Amino acid sequence: MALPRTNVLNQMLILTFILNLLPAAKADMNTPVQTPWDSKVSKDNPLPEYPRPQLxxxxxxxxxxxxxxxxxxKGKGEPKEWGGKxxxxxxxxxxxxxxxxxxxLDDWMWYKRSFTVPKSWGGKSIMLNFQASDWExxxxxxxxxxGRHRGGYSPFSFDITDFINKDDRQELVVRVWDNSGMxxxxxxxxxGNPNHWNSNYPNSSGIWQTVWLEPVNEGGAVDLDINASLKKSMxxxxxxxxxxPASETNAKIKILDDGDVVAEKKAPVNKExxxxxxxxxxWTPDNPHLYDIEVALERSGKVIDRFASYCGLRDVSIDPTRKGPQILLNGEPLFxxxxxxxxxxxxxxxxxxxxxxxxFELEYLKQxxxxxxxxxxxxxPSRWYYHCDRLGLIVWQDFVCNKPFPKQKIDAQESKRWFSEQEELVDSLNCHPSILKWIVFNEAWGQHDTERIVKKAESMLSPEYxxxxxSGWTDFDNLGDIxxxxxxxxxxxxxxxxxxSKRAVVMGEIGGFNVPIKGNNWVQYPEPALPDNPDFKVEGKDRRGGMRSNTDSADRDFVTDIKRPLFSQKNMATHYQRFIETLAQERYFGLSGAVYTQLTDMRHEQNGWLTFDRKVSKIDPERLNQIHxxxxxxxxxxxxxxxxxxxxxxxxxxxxxxxxxxSDEIRNLSKYESAVYSTEFDVDEKPKQAVINVKLRSEHQKDKFGYLKVYIDDNLIYDDLSRHKKKETRITCVQLTEQQCGLLSKGGHKLKIEVDSTINFELLDVSIDKIVK
Incomplete structure (x- = not known):
């Protein structure tokens, strides 16, 4: 389907440069930051694009x-007085x-407007469509x-034909209650909690995606599923x-490639x-080829419905025969x-x-x-997925979970209600070639009855996804593909x-380096001025974690997920490059993919590549591309x-x-003491590149985040924590810097590790590899 391609990235980067030269405006407490597009929003017709690009x-x-x-x-009738616009x-x-x-939770939101039905729509069914409204x-x-719809994230429709009167103007009233998962x-x-204002993750109550009308003849299409396989050429x-009945209506379908018909067929509807x-x-990220689709529905020789769509042919699978099962796209491994x-x-x-x-955001990711x-x-919105399809961006799509640990017990009726919302979600997105993976639970948020629900999800999603x-935390052995x-x-x-042996390994969240940019973040954090750390070493009081500066007692290590390294913008690229080089080495042991946290800053999080207002890329996009x-x-x-x-x-x-x-030497240590192990090794030839591999089998326990340091010839090479949530063996591959490789001159060397008394592990081992190009 030929929708216009809009390239705004270069213009936006120029605009960002100009905006940053302008004097800072007086802070508006209601709008601490604004994106460059906020002022462009039409007051009469915001988001005017057709909202459903696949039908x-x-x-x-x-x-x-x-x-x-x-x-x-809540519970009162339609208000007699309205509060405004x-x-x-x-x-x-x-x-x-x-x-x-x-x-x-005690509020009902009421909306009202009038509309007219074009006379050309006479004799057709009038469909009222909502892209999303949260929740009831x-x-x-x-x-x-x-009618009534329950669910906050999926599109839904009502046939309002029988409610239309003969007058020119029709009155539409919508009532919404936001349950907020509470x-x-x-x-x-x-x-967030609807009873607390200024949540770090504010609610999106009521209508929050496009509302529109469309005429459909009786017997017209109400849903479309597309599954396009490259392997099957189908x-x-x-x-x-x-x-x-299927026998009464036929679909006349044409598939086109750049205007040329490459396949066509006439067949009954309501069947495959x-x-x-x-x-x-x-379809691949490097070549996101899309075919246009034209459909005409015919009954008794008369066309009763026409619509356009598109598809991309791709297959996703896992190859368990490789060193670490690998995700394959169209039969080829792709990190x-x-x-x-x-x-x-x-x-x-x-x-x-x-x-x-x-x-802008999606083209930035490609850049x-x-x-x-x-x-x-x-x-x-559905158009976001269309642009992912068009630009070649794979999507890992989450189910929409409930809040963390909402109840000790979730009954069958509640579980059924929640899963029905996920079924709607999948049904609304099952035509997009860009979506390769679905994530059922995130970090145990609302996680319950895991095996039954995941198997039910697999029956709905496999083998197309x-x-x-x-993702994170509570994993079940051999459950799912990942x-x-x-x-x-x-x-x-x-x-x-x-x-x-069967599941591919990915890192669904990593990194999260915090870099506040003054003037571009919600809470106006100052930009930190930390010492240069060319070896990615963060010691003592510089071991700051992430979202806010912590007290000295909390700076000792990364106690929780929200305490992550804090850097200045000047230093970020150096640290980030070392991090990505280390991540790349994990592919040697089969890592198939990784997700960096995150694309943009949030209200309280400063760990985005882009600031919350989308005006500053903390690392130059070209440099970021080179690093990746x-x-x-x-x-x-x-x-x-x-x-x-x-x-x-x-x-x-x-x-x-x-x-x-x-081991006796560790078990008998006093608190905060370390056991020191040393050995010697020989190097035949100084390597240009080398990796230290730390193999650790540990299990997370509350307040049991142990610490580990590795030295070569008394030079600190690696220091980090045991942070595992599951008892399993993991390997860290630490890419040595050029300066650290210089330590490995020809001859004998000393390797030393310090093991903190608080570390909890079943197995620990260390090796060193030379990279051979």
Whole structure:
């Protein structure tokens, strides 16, 4: 389908440069930061683009714009007095809505507007469509109740034909209650407590995506599923229609490549239709080839519906025969890398302010060398996925979870309600070639009855998609296709190949380096002035964690996930490059993909590549691209300098590695003492590149974050924590800097490790490899 391609990235970077030269405006307490697109939002027709790019009809009417609104006590009838105007589709809590008010569990949100039905639509069914409204939405037309929908993230529709009167103007009233995952166990993602204003993750209550009307003839399409396989050279379609036996309506389908018909077929609707393409072109991030699709539905020789769509042919699978099972796209291994995208906006919450804003972010990701993005526990507008399809960005899509640990017990009815929302989510996104992986649970948020739910998800998603049972924290052995780690260490560790024989290993969240940029962040953190650390060493009081400067007592190590390194913008690129080089070495042991936290800053998080206002890239995009290229280069061969399972010494006594925390020399230590092990090794020739491999089998326990340091000839090379949430063996591959490689001159050397008394592990070993190009 030929939708216009808008390249705004270069213009935006120029605009960013100009904006940064302007004098700082007086701070507005209601809008601490603003994106460049906020001022471009139309007050009469915001987000005017057709909202459903995979089932496009020519006739439609956008209902975005100014509506009357009222906030009334829950349980009361339609208000007699209205509170003012709200700009739909922006939520009540947002500034762009013009309301900017907190909604509580005791509130009902009321909307009202009038509309007209074009006379050319006469004799057709009139469909009222919502892209998203959170959470319980009740619709009235001309004073009569049309229907109710429950769910906050998926599109839904009502046939309002029978409620239309003969007058020119029709009255539309919408009532919404936002459950926010509090009273009922429902999808809510990271939205905050509705009774607390200024949440770090504000709510998006009420209508928050486009509302529109369209005419559809009786028997027209109500849903479309597309599954396009490159391996089979096949496009499978299921066109669902209402009130029409399949034998009465036929679909006439054409698949086109740059205007040329490459496949066509006429077949009954409401059943699978298969079309085959000779010599098909596959969809990949480097070549995101899309085929246009034209569909005409016919009954008794008359066309009753026309719409356009598109598809991309691709297959995703896992090859368990490789060193560490690998994710394959179209039969070829592809390391997938990109950011966590929480997709919050300063003045519009979960709703992108404009189409231009969507395109800017996604083109930025392509420019900085990403081939993937993880959309974090939310559903974006459908046009966001279209642009991912068009630009070649793989999407790892989350189910929309409930809040962390909402209850000790979740009953069957609540679980069924929540899963039905996920079924709607999948159904609304199952045509996009860019979506390769679905994540069922994130960090145990609302996680329950895991095996049953994941198997149910697999039956719904496989084999078109990969399934990650749990991203971070609570993993179940051999459940799902993916072992998905969250590793907020400066040197992330991947699950050893011996632990996973079938599932591919990825890191669903890593990094999170905090770099506040004064004037561009929500809470106006100052930019830190920390000493240069060319060896990525963070010691003493410089061991600051992430979101805020911590007290001295908390600076000793990374106690929780939110305490991550804090750097100045000047130093970030150096530290980040070392981090990515270390990540690239993990591919040697089978790592298949990784997600950096995160694309943009948030209200309280300063760890984005972009600032919250999207005006500053903390590392120059070209430099960022250069840093990322090492992730896609062929995995380098290695030669051993010093092997695992070698002999060490502790206080003069010989110790055979690997060791455990139950070793006498560790178990008998006092608190905060360290056991010191040393050994000697020889180097035949100084390497240009080398890697230290730290193999650790540990299990997280509360307040049991132990510390480990590795030295070569008394020079500190590695220092980090045992942070595992699951008892399994992981390997950290620490890429040595050029200066550290210089220590490995020809001759004899000393290797030493210090093991903190608080560390909890079953196995610890260390080796050194030389990189062979």
């Amino acid at each position: 496009v009809r020519s006739e439609w009417k956008n209902l975005n714009g100014k509506w009357d609104y009222a906030i009334a006590p 709200i700009l739909v589709p922006f939520c009540f809590e947002s500034q762009l809505s013009g309301v900017h008010k907190q909604i509580t 939405t009740v619709v009235y037309i001309n004073g009569k109740k049309v 009273e009922l166990f429902t999808s809510c993602g990271k939205q 496009v499978s379609m299921f066109i669902e229609t209402a009130d029409s 239709i298969k079309l085959f393409i000779e010599n098909p072109k596959g 997938q890398f990109g950011p966590l995208d929480q997709s919050y906006w300063p003045r519009s919450v979960l709703t992108p302010p404009t189409e231009e804003a969507i395109v 900085v060398g990403c081939n993937m993005v993880r959309l974090h526990i939310k559903r974006n 990969l399934v990650s049972a749990a 072992r998905d780690l969250h590793e907020y260490s400066r040197f992330p560790a991947a699950t050893a190949p011996s632990e996973e 290229q090492v992730l896609y280069q062929p995995v380098q061969e290695r030669q051993k300098i010093f092997s695992f399972q070698s002999e060490w010494k502790h206080k003069g006594q010989k110790i055979q590695f690997p060791i455990s925390a139950d």
